Amino acid sequence: MYNWRKLTEVQKQEALALRRSRHLPWHSPPHLDLKGSRQYLISATCYEHLPIIGSNPERMTECEFEVLQICRELCSEIYAWCILPNHYHALVKTEHIEALRSELGHFHGRSSFKWNAEDSQRGRKVWHNCFERPMKSERHFWASLNYVHHNPVHHGFVKHCQDWPSSSATQFLNQVGCDRAKEIWNSYPVLDYGKKWDK
Numbered sequence: 079m080y081n082w083r084k085l086t087e088v089q090k091q092e093a094l095a096l097r098r099s100r101h102l103p104w105h106s107p108p109h110l111d112l113k114g115s116r117q118y119l120i121s122a123t124c125y126e127h128l129p130i131i132g133s134n135p136e137r138m139t140e141c142e143f144e145v146l147q148i149c150r151e152l153c154s155e156i157y158a159w160c161i162l163p164n165h166y167h168a169l170v171k172t173e174h175i176e177a178l179r180s181e182l183g184h185f186h187g188r189s190s191f192k193w194n195a196e197d198s199q200r201g202r203k204v205w206h207n208c209f210e211r212p213m214k215s216e217r218h219f220w221a222s223l224n225y226v227h228h229n230p231v232h233h234g235f236v237k238h239c240q241d242w243p244s245s246s247a248t249q250f251l252n253q254v255g256c257d258r259a260k261e262i263w264n265s266y267p268v269l270d271y272g273k274k275w276d277k
Contacts, residue, residue, distance in 0.1 A: 122208035123165035132163020160245035220266035
């Protein structure tokens with residue numbers, strides 16, 4: 079399973095170089111606009127929590143690239159994202175949630191076919207669940223953003239969210255600064271947010 083902490087410095091640099099070659103964003107996330115009610119937390123998990131996405135750094139990068147590409151096409155804002163070895167989250171604003179869900183479903187189908195061929199596991203079920211949760215309030219939004227960025231820490235992959243390369247945490251910290259990020263974290267704690275979301 080792909081584990082960032084266990085990679086050598088050379089492997090980490092290779093993974094980052096691969097991300098850059100795929101033109102994955104390193105710039106700040108878009109300006110946060112909390113007006114309206116079309117913000118969603120999109121979550122998807124691999125079947126039985128198997129680390130199918132995280133079998134290697136290339137697959138992690140591929141998943142990140144595809145999910146973000148779909149979101150760029152169908153969302154007016156991508157506030158936060160995180161790709162982990164067995165699931166992903168994206169906090170977005172869109173007027174096209176049905177189309178977004180459909181395109182992510184197509185990606186799940188394509189990736190299942192491709193990854194099963196790579197792993198010699200034809201017929202294996204890759205994806206278990208994908209759903210959107212609409213944001214109900216400003217508090218819900220910020221807690222969701224904290225949840226997305228904290229996910230790699232919660233699952234024990236890194237000690238600090240900014241150390242996980244397949245997320246927007248570093249960009250967010252660069253955009254708002256450490257003091258503001260701490261204030262948001264303290265004001266909108268994760269607590270047991272998302273517990274058993276993928277059961």
